[in-house]
């Protein structure tokens with residue numbers, strides 16, 4: 070699974086400014102993009118494959134005839150939300166304009182329906198050459214986004230138009246083309262998902278029906294908006310999300326131990342996990358026979374949110390969840406407000422789980438209440454949509 074709009078392919082063609090794309094790659098990663106790099110053979114004269122592998126943290130393919138059985142040009146064309154080629158040489162512009170596909174990068178471009186951003190960089194004479202001007206026009210007519218090169222010093226002593234632009238200008242073009250919000254760039258968001266399990270003996274546990282879908286939807290949505298996400302998942306069975314850090318835990322105490330370490334470094338904690346309120350007083354190392362199973366003695370688990378809210382720093386935002394079997398709006402609002410106060414929360418999402426609704430399903434309904442007692446009634450909507458609404462609230466609280 071990839072965060073929406075955050076998986077992009079960086080093509081690099083053979084111009085001297087290829088070295089500037091190393092910075093572009095870093096800045097794209099800072100913006101929460103997961104980047105595959107595909108350099109052309111010619112570009113490797115300027116920046117080697119090892120540099121791209123080290124910077125991207127991924128294997129870099131340069132050759133169409135490598136891993137042929139995986140049909141990489143088709144899979145890379147399909148799985149990337151956008152292609153940016155920086156620098157784009159005059160030769161590559163000509164190839165793309167005529168629809169040629171004689172290497173890995175041009176094959177991917179031809180096979181992809183994703184938005185494509187080209188960053189031409191070349192000497193002024195080449196940029197102004199009627200052949201290049203016509204090629205750029207052809208590509209623009211076909212929907213390619215062609216970033217205007219900057220003006221200034223060239224490789225030699227000459228100056229003019231054709232310079233590789235600042236990374237920020239390219240990232241603006243990428244963001245515009247993707248039309249995804251980037252309002253959580255630079256923010257660290259800690260999210261819990263799933264339900265804790267408290268072991269009784271080696272084969273049994275006390276658990277709950279939380280699937281983790283809501284927490285994963287939040288993690289995906291926050292990563293899509295550029296946040297650095299750490300997902301702490303308790304007993305979930307959902308696929309990993311590329312580009313986010315994930316820690317798996319089983320019990321409430323394990324979850325608290327991870328959050329104790331991570332909470333001081335985050336801007337927001339979204340506690341969507343269902344934490345078991347109690348665990349057995351005496352865990353048995355061996356399976357308990359049924360004759361001894363008539364009574365379980367329980368002890369209270371720590372209240373994780375309460376414990377973290379006591380060390381909350383100014384500016385940190387805490388979002389809690391509550392699952393209630395009460396369907397009356399006033400009662401839901403009252404219980405939400407009570408939990409906001411007792412756990413020192415900024416926002417709480419409270420939903421009605423009566424009759425097993427919500428758990429494991431793709432949809433949810435309930436109320437969002439904040440500490441100023443503003444209430445948003447949420448009709449039945451998907452967990453993805455709720456995630457975006459909650460993140461809008463988070464962004465407004467983060468200021």
Ligand code: CTP
Pocket residue numbers: 321340341342343344345346370371372373374375388389390391392408
């Ligand atoms: N929570 C927590 N630690 C616990 C229990 C709950 O951090 N031991 C968090 C949940 O992750 C959730 C919020 O507190 O974000 C509210 O959970 P809920 O179970 O509704 O709250 P409780 O305080 O346990 O209240 P209740 O008595 O209604 O179960």
